Amino acid sequence: MPVKLTITSWNINSVRLRINLVARFLKAVRPDILCLQETKCPDDKFPLKRFKRLGYEYAALNGQKGYHGVVVLSRLPFECFNVQTFCGKADCRHVAAEFGERAGLRDPITLHNFYVPAGGDIPDPQLNPKFAHKLGFLDEMRDSASLRPRPAERAILVGDLNVAPLEHDVWSHKQMIRIVSHTPIECDKLTSVQKAGAWVDSMRQFTPEPAKLYTWWSYRSPDWLTADKGRRLDHIWTSQMLADRVSDIAVAKHYRGAARPSDHVPVTMTLEL
């Protein structure tokens, strides 16, 4: 009996400010699991009750005051969750939840939710410590044993990875090549993370190049829709084992046009298990 599982990743840029927008999305799409980034909310102030009322009873929280913050919210119970830190910082940029028997799964699935550092404006690690941090973070991801699923393992990695690695993940490869998020060094490092864990890029499985594919449009462009100078900063990867179980990827671009939107839009994956 095939079982459908849907997972959404969304950089919400303050979960408290946009709780009504999130609620609207959940009522419309009803994903089984919602992974948020940039919640900007300490765990003791997280609007758990609102999510419970919406049907999302289970939460794996990793938040902090003011900056960063990730969470996995779920309608299905998970077995356990854990967090990883990177670059010797306490930043809340990762949480992983293990879905298994309690969620009705015979074979368990590990779900990683990431918020990779944006890296500042100057694409030189010598001049810009924020860019150095981003590169170091990607190196640690590449080297992390928990991000290298065994061939038989079922794992998913989602999040705002803050890198648009492919030529058609940006509106103009030529004009973006010196802009942080699309410089060769960070694109190569993200590809190394992917290679090290043999991860499959689900979004590009469904929309191969040369089709343009974006998940983010800058707040600084009032005509974001017509200019359409987007970037694919958000990603959904699966382990080899799950790659042929992905039946759909949906980028909900219209949420960028909402009142007081996030600059990122939700990306939803459907799995047939």
Added chain:
DNA sequence: ATGGTCGGCAACCGA
């Protein structure tokens, strides 16, 4: 070539 806009949180930092 430059500046354009957000959110948190209360002067700027991070994006």
